[in-house]
Amino acid sequence: MRSAEELDLADPLSNLREQFDLPADKIYLDGNSLGALSKGVKQALAQTVDKEWGTDLIESWNSHDWIDAPERVGNKIAALIGAYEGEVLCCDNLSINLFKCLAAGLEIQAPKTRILVEATHFPTDNYMAQGLSALLGEERCSVEAVAVCDLMTTDFSDVAILSLSHVDYKTGELRNLPSITAQAQQAGALVIWDLAHSAGVIDVDLNNHNVDMAVGCTYKFLNAGPGAPGYLFIAKRHQQARNSLPGWMGHADRFAFEADYRPADSIRRFLTGTQSVLALSAAEAALSLFDRTSIGQIRTKSLALSDYFLSELNKHSATKPISVLTPRDLSSRGSQVSLKLDHAFSVSQALIARGVIVDFREPDIVRFGFSPLYTRFDDCHRAVITLADILDTGAYLDSQFNLRKTVT
Template sequence: MTLPDIEALDAADPLSDLRHRFSLPAGKIYLDGNSLGALPKAAMARVEEVVRKEWGHDLISSWNSNDWINLPVTVGEKIAGLVGAAPGQVISCDTVSINLFKLIVTALQLQEGRRVILTQEDNFPTDLYMTEGVGGLLGQQRCTTRTVPADQLLAAMDTDVALLLLTQVNFRDGRLHDIAAITRAAHAKGILVLWDLAHSAGVVPLELDRWQVDMAVGCGYKFLNGGPGAPGFLYLAEKHQNQVNQPLSGWLGHAEPFAFEPGYRPARGVVRYLGGTPGILGLAALDASLDVFAGLDMNQIRAKSSAMTAVFIDGVRSNPICADCQVLTPLAAERRGSQVSLAHPQAYGVAQALIEAGVVVDFRAPDIVRFGFSPLYNSYRDVAAALQQLLRILAEAEYLQARFATRARVT
């Protein structure tokens, strides 16, 4: 694709003005698909206001005067609009891992007589670790994990399966599951479904209510741009609420937390999935970050995501310099998320050389360079420049230089 072609795509991009709402360092192309979206300027201003005024001046009164106490609900409702959920079904709290634990145990309680959690073998590790942890806590007679390849999931659905736990977009190869079809298949066998939306919320249109999804979790720090360690979120369909108690019965999930009763009475609805006191700085940053999505059409976001990844994939596949790169991400746009994963024998070195050249990507063991494309702040010029740097690094074998061999703790 020529430079005029790229410039034409940027000129026709209906989302191009959103880029100016982010703080993007000069000289860097931010294509990290890992755990941190770029910084929205509104989030920076909001955190400063919370620190200086709400914390610094208003102090403890801010729980009421600045409505800190309701931030988990406020943020949850903003996320609900992005995932196709009616009010009262999404709460923002804790982390993906903790929310997985709460919903896994909820599902097992709802599915008395069934004990198997079914998942795919290359699911995101924390999802697998959590199922193992619940099994260790409850014992194999109450909970056991069955892992199978993705193409064997339907065949593995039997009457022992209580819960199907899947990530919509695979973190390694970017493959996109069909939530609606898989959820229908699971329900036909009496199986509840829990979806991990960490790699799709904010870039893929979601209709959790319409697809009759039972449960879902997601993070706030990736495509929602809520900051490092931003709170996660959980979705629990209204039909499943108030039937069982969640296992982490913290005081803010109590029906009357400030009554300070000695016994636990759960709140009604999804609020009972709150636990301890929420981190207000993180919630405030995420709250402001979500305002970037106000009034946007998720289908436009998805269209730009698909187009950017297509430009990059086509550039890699059409150039002989990339002969040693294997495109792991599906070529069909409807089957991939907003990332492109390339396998290369020297993937870590390639990733580090790109980062040094100003193209921020991430590495996934054992041999994957991952490029994450955010339609809110990435341009088609970013895509073309990243491809140009990749071609240069591969042509010059720059990735073999010794300084790119030392592994950092966080990759």
């Protein structure tokens, strides 16, 4: 395999790194948790605060089209996930959007009441399903967990909804979206995908695979910033379903201020209240960087980065025996490598102390995320060298690396 320097020189996306404000003393491999700040986002926020809000004030709802930002930004996301214009809203957060989709899905699927969720789903996804069941009652909404490995033998005939993640947040395993979707739908189930760890790094291609609904967030690989809005995708064939959280922004005539709710005749009916203009401004600017490349190029680099990282692990006696949870098979790999380690938390903290920013997931996982818009092969090379030294010397055993903060 070529050296990191050679690979970086040949990288067609290398110029995009210049669009980000990355600290020179850090190797940032945590974009699967929080994407880096781009210069365009900083400029957009300054424009929104100083000019649009500061000078133009409330007129900006019209003059700067704040009012249509959820749909406008949603259309940018649609282009990345294989959806049509008018099928994606950027709003609220992933959890709330999933609740909306689950409730709408149950209405579409009546009289079926059974929701299947994956057992290893990111917890909030299952909390939302459990919350809906608690609200409606078991007789109207029952929730059952199933292992992803058992899906191909699952009987979906009495299932209303299947809810699962495209990429496993702990292991980085990429699920077979086309096959799972087709199998569930053939038996009459509606499928909702969580794209949190795939949008922006994988060609999701929702409409070509006839996906019903999907949700995601913009603060990971889409780089829209901490607490950035989520999004929901609802295929046009399902958009007459009812929004379980109706609010004035989803009304057919928002400024008529009618006493009773009339839903908009479009994806906009799934809006609830007034959205954060600042957050949407940041998201719109962050998404504009994707206009300079293609998901195909991004996916190619993502896999090359993780392949290179894995090959580097095999070069050091301290890292060669590490258990790799992420699939070696390229078709089953997301944009991260997850390592199972003894003292995983302490190792992650020792890495961070040396400027290699990764994250830890219970009980024993260290995740290395690869964001092709700014991650370099040299970042992977130096991260593995640092990891090998920490394991070799036992530096992670220092008691300071076992102190837990609120966020891990």
